[in-house]
Amino acid sequence: MQALGWLLLPLFLTSLNPPFYTSSFCLTVETDKPHYLRMEKVHIYGRLTYNSWPVQSQGISLAVLNPLGQCIFIGTNQTDSDGCYRFTFVLAAEAEYGSYTARVNHQSVSNSTSFTVLVLSDVNCDGRVDLKDVALTTVAYGSYKDGPCWNACCDVNNDGLVDLKDVFIVCTNYGKP
Ligand SMILES: [Ca+2]
Numbered sequence: 001m002q003a004l005g006w007l008l009l010p011l012f013l014t015s016l017n018p019p020f021y022t023s024s025f026c027l028t029v030e031t032d033k034p035h036y037l038r039m040e041k042v043h044i045y046g047r048l049t050y051n052s053w054p055v056q057s058q059g060i061s062l063a064v065l066n067p068l069g070q071c072i073f074i075g076t077n078q079t080d081s082d083g084c085y086r087f088t089f090v091l092a093a094e095a096e097y098g099s100y101t102a103r104v105n106h107q108s109v110s111n112s113t114s115f116t117v118l119v120l121s122d123v124n125c126d127g128r129v130d131l132k133d134v135a136l137t138t139v140a141y142g143s144y145k146d147g148p149c150w151n152a153c154c155d156v157n158n159d160g161l162v163d164l165k166d167v168f169i170v171c172t173n174y175g176k177p
Pocket residue numbers: 121122123124125126127128129130132133
């Protein structure tokens with residue numbers, strides 16, 4: 001009986017007017033990676049809890065803003081039995097480079113996180129393809145996947161080897177964005 005009471009507590013609290021319940025809700029949000037390339041799939045997920053208890057069957061809305069402040073994705077989803085929710089979308093081929101903001105809302109609780117869309121060849125993920133990226137690729141030149149000196153970021157064309165093709169791609173994108 002006591003367990004049932006705990007389960008019903010979030011439902012009871014949501015029937016109250018703010019601010020009686022809002023301060024104890026917790027809505028987390030994160031992305032599966034900090035950096036993405038254009039046309040890559042972005043996973044955004046999190047959890048809704050009340051005093052650490054999962055809150056299920058609640059509507060969560062998501063809005064993603066690009067570096068220009070334009071909304072590039074909007075959606076709603078429901079929390080599952082663990083209070084978890086998930087959104088997935090694909091970045092456009094012409095997505096702006098730079099920092100994006102993902103904001104989630106549940107009633108009066110909200111949270112946000114950010115991620116970056118990088119230029120292919122931005123090996124050190126600092127937002128620009130410059131001499132540092134060329135130098136890193138040159139240092140990793142000749143390395144292969146799981147071998148010594150391997151740096152996956154330098155394998156720009158993702159073929160398991162850092163060679164002339166990768167150096168060429170980095171040099172081609174030099175100066176971007
Ligand atoms: Ca860079």
